[in-house]
């Protein structure tokens with residue numbers, strides 16, 4: 660199997676775990692708990708760096724190869740590519756909102772939680788669609804040359820996509836991320 664596909668599927672397991680954790684955290688906030696700003700900030704950083712700058716660009720390359728092998732995949736691939744753009748935009752919006760969140764400002768707080776809920780729902784559904792509609796068929800469709808090109812991109816991917824913007828570690832997310840073994844260690 661392509662190492663690129665293995666990496667994407669390992670990412671999906673990690674993202675799914677994070678999404679479920681964030682949904683629980685969001686529920687507690689909706690019940691009245693304070694927003695854990697460190698957790699939220701780490702989640703947005705991880706989505707911005709790992710999902711928007713590494714995972715989705717790699718998927719876009721996989722989609723190009725799959726489309727070349729089966730043009731009938733055009734509609735679902737266009738939908739998923741649009742969702743990548745939407746998720747990138749939504750990550751930026753979450754970051755902007757997070758910077759403005761103040762626990763005593765309930766309007767901003769509620770808007771942030773609403774936007775977070777929409778983001779988590781879209782991301783979860785997006786991952787399921789990719790797994791069910793594309794990745795199950797990827798091995799059968801991709802040629803040896805496709806696999807070589809995708810794995811070469813994986814090897815040259817920007818390491819900065821895996822780092823926090825402030826240079827600190829992912830303290831809150833680390834136990835969750837380490838529970839899912841990535842294919843590529845960076």
Ligand SMILES: [Fe+2]
Pocket residue numbers: 667671714718786789
């Ligand atoms: Fe994905």
